[in-house]
Amino acid sequence: MNYTYQYPHPAVTTDIVIFSVRDNALQVLLIKRGGEPFKLVGLAWRICSHRRELDECAKRELHEEAGLEDVYLEQLYSFGKIGRDPRERVISVAYFTLTPSEHLKPSAGTDASDVKWFAISELPELAFDHAEIIRVARERLAAKMEYSTIGLQFMNEEFTLSQLQIVYEQATGKTLDKRNFRKWILSLDLIAETGKKFAAGAHRPAMLYRIKDPDRVDIIR
Structure with a gap:
């Protein structure tokens, strides 16, 4: 049965902040985007189809971009500000993960040209609102370190x-x-x-x- 809707529907993505401690500094894995808009570095992200659950989308992206499986993964927050993506209305459900960098096998996916670690204190100009997502993830991480192991x-x-x-x-x-x-x-x-x-x-x-x-x-x- 076909359905039609009066209003356009937003895209939903999963954006992932991958934290590790390398060279005695907290770092995040960023991906250099290979296409428009914003040929800048940013987070690993994936458009989530209606056939996949959000957690499944995030885990698939972790596996394809960083070679990670069976790691700690926590849903962080939803980001849906109007205009955050100039192409269409996009709502991102962000996640963060923590891992030793030695466990990672990063590789650039089809929409990326390179992957690289950046110290959290030396981030470059980022695509979309990824700087805000990383800031929120860092705050969540710091808070959890205070009351958990x-x-x-x-x-x-x-x-x-x-x-x-x-x-x-x-x-x-x-x-x-x-x-x-x-x-x-x-x-x-x-x-x-x-x-x-x-x-x-x-x-x-x-x-x-x-x-x-x-x-x-x-x-x-």
């Missing part, structure tokens, strides 16, 4: 406590006391020593840790 999502299989502290400091924008941070993270009983140590430069080798149960790394504390 989501920061462990950034870590590789083995890591030092200093590396973990850098993640929390970069995500929250706060300098943390080393002793208090270590006391707090160990008290949660979420990580365990591996029995191995990591040596960097002239510093004394540091104990390597692992996550005991990956399914518990985003618990509310």
Whole structure:
């Protein structure tokens, strides 16, 4: 049965903010657009057809643009300001994900010419309203780091406590006391020593840790 409507229908997209901590800095993966409008860098995004659920669209885009599967993915907010896309009315449901950069296999999709990491403090001019989406995602991330253990999502299989502290400091924008941070993270009983140590430069080798149960790394504390 065919239907007709009096008013045009907006397009719906899923836009994804991919966060990682690289070179001791919070960074976001951006894609250089290959076509008009706005031949600028921006977020991974996908038009969501009426045959796919929003989460499915976001996960498909993560897989195709970043080679990511089975990662933490959280719906962030909806962005639908009139004129945000000059082609038509577009409503974007934004998501964000956290991952160690070593797990990523970024590749430019059909609508992109390149993919690249950018420090959150050194973002270039962005397409559409992607700067606003990243700002909101950063605020959500910082807030969640204050009341949950989501920061462990950034870590590789083995890591030092200093590396973990850098993640929390970069995500929250706060300098943390080393002793208090270590006391707090160990008290949660979420990580365990591996029995191995990591040596960097002239510093004394540091104990390597692992996550005991990956399914518990985003618990509310």
